[in-house]
Amino acid sequence: MIQVSLTVNGASVTAEIEPRMLLVQFLREQLRLTGTHVGCDTSQCGACVVHVDGVSVKSCTMLAVQAQGAAVATIEGLAAGETLHPMQAAFRAHHGLQCGYCTPGMVMSALDLVRHNPDPSERAIRDWLDGNLCRCTGYQNIVKAIAAGAQAMRGPAASS
Amino acid sequence: MHAFNYHRPTSIEDATKALAAAADGKYLAGGMTLIPTLKQRLARQSDLIDLAAIQQLRGIRDDKTGVSIGAMTTHAELAASPALRAKLGGLARLAECIGDPQVRNRGTIGGALANNDPAADYPAACLALGATIVTDRREIAADGFFKGLFETALDAGELITGVRFPLARKSAYAKFRNPASGYAIVGVFVAQCSGESRVAVTGARQSGVFRIEEMERALTKSWSPDAVAKLSVTAEGLNADIHASAVYRAQLITVMARRAVAAA
Numbered sequence: 001m002i003q004v005s006l007t008v009n010g011a012s013v014t015a016e017i018e019p020r021m022l023l024v025q026f027l028r029e030q031l032r033l034t035g036t037h038v039g040c041d042t043s044q045c046g047a048c049v050v051h052v053d054g055v056s057v058k059s060c061t062m063l064a065v066q067a068q069g070a071a072v073a074t075i076e077g078l079a080a081g082e083t084l085h086p087m088q089a090a091f092r093a094h095h096g097l098q099c100g101y102c103t104p105g106m107v108m109s110a111l112d113l114v115r116h117n118p119d120p121s122e123r124a125i126r127d128w129l130d131g132n133l134c135r136c137t138g139y140q141n142i143v144k145a146i147a148a149g150a151q152a153m154r155g156p157a158a159s160s
Numbered sequence: 161m162h163a164f165n166y167h168r169p170t171s172i173e174d175a176t177k178a179l180a181a182a183a184d185g186k187y188l189a190g191g192m193t194l195i196p197t198l199k200q201r202l203a204r205q206s207d208l209i210d211l212a213a214i215q216q217l218r219g220i221r222d223d224k225t226g227v228s229i230g231a232m233t234t235h236a237e238l239a240a241s242p243a244l245r246a247k248l249g250g251l252a253r254l255a256e257c258i259g260d261p262q263v264r265n266r267g268t269i270g271g272a273l274a275n276n277d278p279a280a281d282y283p284a285a286c287l288a289l290g291a292t293i294v295t296d297r298r299e300i301a302a303d304g305f306f307k308g309l310f311e312t313a314l315d316a317g318e319l320i321t322g323v324r325f326p327l328a329r330k331s332a333y334a335k336f337r338n339p340a341s342g343y344a345i346v347g348v349f350v351a352q353c354s355g356e357s358r359v360a361v362t363g364a365r366q367s368g369v370f371r372i373e374e375m376e377r378a379l380t381k382s383w384s385p386d387a388v389a390k391l392s393v394t395a396e397g398l399n400a401d402i403h404a405s406a407v408y409r410a411q412l413i414t415v416m417a418r419r420a421v422a423a424a
Binding site for chain 2: 002018019020041042043044046049055062063066109128130131
């Protein structure tokens, strides 16, 4: 067992864990933050995407101990109480999901894209989603939702 | 995943000591290959020595003669580096087409080179640009570094600390990507350095990256897409799998070489 200390959605967490515990297991099984999903478990589908120190990573392919000292953000940390984050609201408004399994990873991945590129083109969004698989929607509404979410995040002044 | 001991040294010296003391240890860089391999129990290590906290292994430095890249620099950092984009644009664009964004945020150049996957992208750039792989104990020219399927010139416990790339007049990478894995079905890196041109191919042979001297001679004589467009490559010894036959890969080498020269 080894001690790991990090912040998760702004809260400090310290735990004794096995070095072989994956970050996604730590989030889901230890902290009960089950919004982060395990899909393929082989770093392809992106259902497990979270942010570590501000950049998106696949938490099924990272050890929890590798997040020592890091700031981890998950889907649970986005909404302010009952108010959804603009990217979450855009996924709802544009029906950017069907079963919803891939959605937390899609939203976390989209936010990393917007950090690099506040006004992404459709092509940039589709390219960026290379590591996020959706088996329901055909991506059309996910792409629309991300464009709308990005616009909402830029604020009304930038929407014209 | 089998259990292992985890170490997080903050210096190169402590990392190599930790590896030497381990029964069956391995360095952990970005983990994009090692962690899936451990998860599938294809590998079992007594100890993992995580290199993430060693600041000496990070960063991109450029001077008049070339660009030095720390082993723990991620693909995303390489792709976004203004210095690299200005001086070795072909390498920056190569980094941009590895895996997916999340893999690029974790995967590192040092880890990729030590792994030497036969379909990885960096080996083609290293070989074509005549890079030098710098370790904790010596410098190894790229020409002598890649030894075959997942094999390199690294000795047991030897740690890649960085890679030095000389500047090229022109360089570019063209990749025919497996849409599922992101790995190269065929990738060709072309470079025009002082007086000579070099062409390196990845993804096409089980033994990994190799040069094509006939194309190099043609490009040294005349740097143009047409110079390589008519040079066919033998299918003998090339990979044949569910993704592409050997004959198709041979054809792709010529096409990717032409595209790379056109893009350089």
